[in-house]
Amino acid sequence: MQADYHLHTNYSEDSTYPMEDAVKEAIALGYEEICFTDHVDYGVMDDADSGKPPKYADGHLRGNVDYPRYFEEIARLQEKYKDEIRIRQGLELGVQCCTLEENTRLVEKWPMDFVILSIHQIDNLEFWDGGFQKGKSQREINRGYYEELLRVVRAYKHYSVLGHLDLIRRYDPYGDYPFEDVQDLVEEILKQVIADGKGIEINTSSKRYKINGSTPDEKILKLYHDLGGTIITIGSDSHCKAHLDDAPKLQLIAREQLKKAGFTHHCTFENGEPVFHSL
Ligand SMILES: [Zn+2]
Ligand SMILES: [Zn+2]
Numbered sequence: 001m002q003a004d005y006h007l008h009t010n011y012s013e014d015s016t017y018p019m020e021d022a023v024k025e026a027i028a029l030g031y032e033e034i035c036f037t038d039h040v041d042y043g044v045m046d047d048a049d050s051g052k053p054p055k056y057a058d059g060h061l062r063g064n065v066d067y068p069r070y071f072e073e074i075a076r077l078q079e080k081y082k083d084e085i086r087i088r089q090g091l092e093l094g095v096q097c098c099t100l101e102e103n104t105r106l107v108e109k110w111p112m113d114f115v116i117l118s119i120h121q122i123d124n125l126e127f128w129d130g131g132f133q134k135g136k137s138q139r140e141i142n143r144g145y146y147e148e149l150l151r152v153v154r155a156y157k158h159y160s161v162l163g164h165l166d167l168i169r170r171y172d173p174y175g176d177y178p179f180e181d182v183q184d185l186v187e188e189i190l191k192q193v194i195a196d197g198k199g200i201e202i203n204t205s206s207k208r209y210k211i212n213g214s215t216p217d218e219k220i221l222k223l224y225h226d227l228g229g230t231i232i233t234i235g236s237d238s239h240c241k242a243h244l245d246d247a248p249k250l251q252l253i254a255r256e257q258l259k260k261a262g263f264t265h266h267c268t269f270e271n272g273e274p275v276f277h278s279l
Contacts (some may be wrong), residue, residue, distance in 0.1 A: 001277040002035040003268050004218045004247060006092070006116065006163065006203060006235020010040040011070045012260040013062045015239040023077050025244050026085060033086040033268050035114050036074060039233070040064045041094035042102040057129070065091060067110055067256045074179040086157075088269060094120030095152050114269035115155065116201065118163035122148045122219035127171035139181065146185035153192045160269055161199040161233050162189075165195055165216040179219050190224050199231025199267060199274065200224055202258060204250035208243065214257045221261035231274050233256065233267050255279050 009019040019036065039045075041064065046052045048066045054060045071089060078087045088242040089112050095103050096119070102222065107115060119230045122144065133141050145168040153162070155243040165186075169176070177187075193200065203215040214221065224232075234254055236247035258266065259279055 090114035
């Protein structure tokens with residue numbers, strides 16, 4: 001079963017890839033199922049109908065998914081391509097302790113097949129521009145990231161899987177931080193995820209970001225498995241055609257990494273419920 005459960009399109013502020021082009025490409029690549037997961041990052045971005053003045057970064061307009069247009073377009077494509085591919089509707093939420101309410105209202109208003117919970121920023125400070133890391137030691141950056149994730153998963157339950165669980169590795173200006181120094185926090189996070197019946201993803205974008213090994217790291221995959229975790233999705237985190245074209249071969253590697261960690265199945269989702277497929 002070939003599926004991609006992390007895809008961005010021109011409904012995300014950081015992608016210009018037309019959604020229909022992504023569908024056609026996924027069909028050409030032989031996928032049976034895909035799930036769109038465009039970006040919502042409350043705190044640093046607003047909804048189109050919020051009435052707030054537009055936010056910019058590097059002169060580029062930043063805003064959350066335009067939900068009515070987004071879900072309408074997914075519905076249109078589901079119908080148009082129903083004999084060729086299953087298309088699921090999802091979002092990737094960048095959640096922070098200070099944006100739990102907005103994120104709850106959102107998922108209650110727009111029921112979805114699948115929701116990725118990611119930590120993209122903390123206290124409205126971004127990782128990608130170094131705002132969060134500024135003035136912090138490596139320990140403060142790494143433990144601060146997992147402490148926020150732990151607080152969020154304890155308080156927020158409207159999601160399916162955690163996105164790129166060790167994302168902070170991508171943005172650590174000091175280089176690799178020893179896993180042993182954050183293992184206690186990662187273990188608490190994974191225990192909470194499992195107790196809540198949620199999952200994690202393997203995100204195959206590692207090579208693109210020059211990260212050694214998998215995302216999350218094989219130590220986290222193994223720990224999740226050994227703690228009893230079974231729900232895991234495979235996603236490319238594609239933002240353009242080139243990313244999507246690279247995805248099938250990266251997915252083969254990811255499947256081997258999952259098997260090595262002890263997993264026998266990966267998941268797709270329908271109406272928020274996992275469906276298991278053998279690896
Ligand atoms: Zn993300
Ligand atoms: Zn993403």
